[in-house]
Amino acid sequence: MEETVITSLPRRKRFSLGSLFTKKDIPFAIGCPALVWHSLFFYLPLLIMILSSVFDLSESGSFQGFTLKHFLAVQNVAHFRIIFKSIGIAFLTAILCFVIAFPCAYFLAFKGGRYKTLLLFFLIVPFWTNFLLHVCAWFFVLERNGFLNNLLLSLNLIGEPIHFLNSFFAIILMMVYHYLLFMILPIYSSLEKFNLFLFEASSDLGATKLQTFKRILLPLTLPAIRLGFLLVYIPAFGEFVIPELMGGDKAYYAGNVVSQYVLGNYTAPLGAAFTLMGACILMVSIGLLLWIFKRISKSLGGLSV
Incomplete structure (x- = not known):
């Protein structure tokens, strides 16, 4: 009877990322898809x-x-007026968002208590839906027979319905509504890490609430305010959907000009030139805003931002 000899087969090496990348290559491999x-x-x-x-x-x-004829063609008074008007509405949107966002973030951080997470959830959940649904909902609020006019009529504050749609008011209202969250979240994140003992120390030293806000709270949250301001200001400059839907034919901003040029016949180079010209002016305005924030920080006695 023949004996069968069983020979052990060589083990197959397991596949691992370590066999492809060294430790020095791992950061590059992780960042490669994003790149x-x-x-x-x-x-x-x-x-x-x-x-x-x-x-x-x-x-x-x-x-x-x-x-360079495309740049020469877009350099006219009408285009510069549109760019500066877009900068103005973006700046106004950022200011209004800050005025509304700071008290909201303060309440969430210090007064929310155990309901803080729930309140934050209710604040974020509307933005899970499509943006056009928000616009359509505001149509029902602002139209002549909408909720706002009916409310004002029932309170006898107006005698006849006001035409809110296709107006500057409707554009600003929708812009603030759309970008408000981008201002609230950075400020809330900064306030949540705030050391409450600083309030007690300020009170023990005889400072009023206004002095505490000016000398302690505002300087320490200024970097978050700056971040929120830029998160609102930059995209608001190029916004074209809200002015087109809420402002009607009279609303003409930088984003609308770019969309019309790009979607037109053989006018895409003009749109590209206008975009670059607007981007250069926008970057100059951002530099000016950062300088203003730095001056505010120095005047408050806080850290430079």
Whole structure:
């Protein structure tokens, strides 16, 4: 009877990421998908936009010949007026958001108690729905036979319905509603980490509530206010859906100009040039805002931001 000899087969190595990457390569491997995403959907479109602004486009869409005529065409008084009007409405939106957001964030951080998480949830949950649904809901509130007019009529504050839609008021109201959360969350995050013993120490030293707010609370939350201000100010500058839906044909802002140029026939290079011109003016205004925040911080005696 023959004996069968069983030979052990060599073990197969398990596959692991460590066999492909060293420890030095792991950060790059983790960040690579984000880098590819930004390259395809941010840097590449940005490069195409820049090239479109300084080259002629053929009927096939290819670039032909370097030119600055697109920048010269968009440099007129009407376009500059639209850009500065967009900066104005973005700044006003950021100011109103701050005025509303700071008390809300203060209440959530210090007065919310055990209901803090629930209140924060109710604050965020409306933004899980589609943005156009919010706009449609505000149509029912602001129309002539809507909730707001009926409320004012029932309180005898007005004699006849007011036409709120297609107005500057409707644009500002919708802009503040849409961007308010971007101001509340940074301020709330800063206030939640605030050391309450500083209030007690300030009170023991004889400071009033106004002095405590000016010398302690405001300087320490100023970086969060600056962040929230930029999170509102920058996207509000390029907003075009809200002015178009809530402002009607009279509302004409930077985002509307870009959308009309880009969607027009053979006018995309003008849209690209206008976008770059508006972006340069926007960056100058952002630098001015940061300088203002730095001056405010120094005047309050806080840390520079």
